[in-house]
Amino acid sequence: GSLSCEDDTEMRFSYKQVCSFSCASGYRLVGSKKVTCTSAAVWSEKRPHCEAILCKNPEGEPPIITECSRPLTELGPDSICSFSCEPGFELQGANTIQCSEHGQWSRAKPTCKAVSCLLLEAPEHGHVNCSNDEPLFNSQCFFTCDQDYSLEGHELLICNRHGNWTGKKPTCQAPLSRAAVVSTSVAAGGAALASGLSLAVWILKRLRQKASKFELNSNSDIEEPPQVYRNSIDSLI
Structure with missing residues (x-):
């Protein structure tokens, strides 16, 4: 001074x-x-x-993370501190503050808020069981369906660090009715029968073609009997 x-x-x-x-x-x-x-x-x-002139130590408890340009006991004018949050939390407020010449921070110290996903409801004809009452980061939800219904999609969804579920909500598919099963079986049987008949007709045609070729070849191999000319016999008498 x-x-x-x-x-x-x-x-x-x-x-x-x-x-x-x-x-x-x-x-x-x-x-x-x-x-x-x-x-x-x-x-x-x-x-x-x-x-x-020093500004107060802005360091907070986890999940907030504080990094300053000077040691926490020497935060004089022009000192700058930046803030971030641990995974699963998002920063609420300014990410940087600066110490003024009067020993006051330029902005209020920020806070960290837990990341949350949208609340999941049970699918129609199904159930959902979650690990937490609130869908916070890392919350897990398991899906099941009523008896005779099949699950279409992911059985397990997890709330990630960005506030999104790891997949789409699954659905429960109704079972096929007995009439639909019988109709499907009849249609499949009819198709198989038609295919079998077509194959049989094709084989029959092939056999006929081979038989025709065999007859032609057989006829060409038979020698005609020798011709006896009457004039020749008469000359010998």
């Missing part, structure tokens, strides 16, 4: 003399800014002193 007195460059401190005190940048004056020399040759006030 510094000291200046009225009309007294030699600092002799005479009666009724007034002296003023000030502090360097980054420090504040603690005590009276001015003192006066009394008739008893003592100062009217105690001598003040200077102390460093």
Whole structure:
């Protein structure tokens, strides 16, 4: 700090003399800014002193994470602190604050709020059982269906760090009716019968073609009996 007195460059401190005190940048004056020399040759006030201007430690309890440009015990003017949250939480407020020359933070310290997903309802003809009453981060929900109904989709969904479920809500599919099963079986049987008949007709045609070729080949191999000419016999007689 510094000291200046009225009309007294030699600092002799005479009666009724007034002296003023000030502090360097980054420090504040603690005590009276001015003192006066009394008739008893003592100062009217105690001598003040200077102390460093510091902002309060903004560090909070988990899940908030604090990182500052200076040690937490030396957060003077222009010090900057940034904030983030642990997985499963989202920051509410400013992510950075700065210490002013008056020892005040530029903004209020932020907080962390737990991430939550949309509430899941049980599917029609089904049930849902969740690990927590509120769908917070890492909450798990299991899905089942009524008897004779089949689950279509994921059996387990988990609330992730971004507030989204890991998949779409499943549905419960109704079983096929007996008439539908019989109709499907008849249709399948008819198709198989038609396919079998087509195959039989094709085989029969192939057999007929082979039989025709065999007859032609057999006829070509039979030699005609030798011709007996009457004139030749007559000539021999």
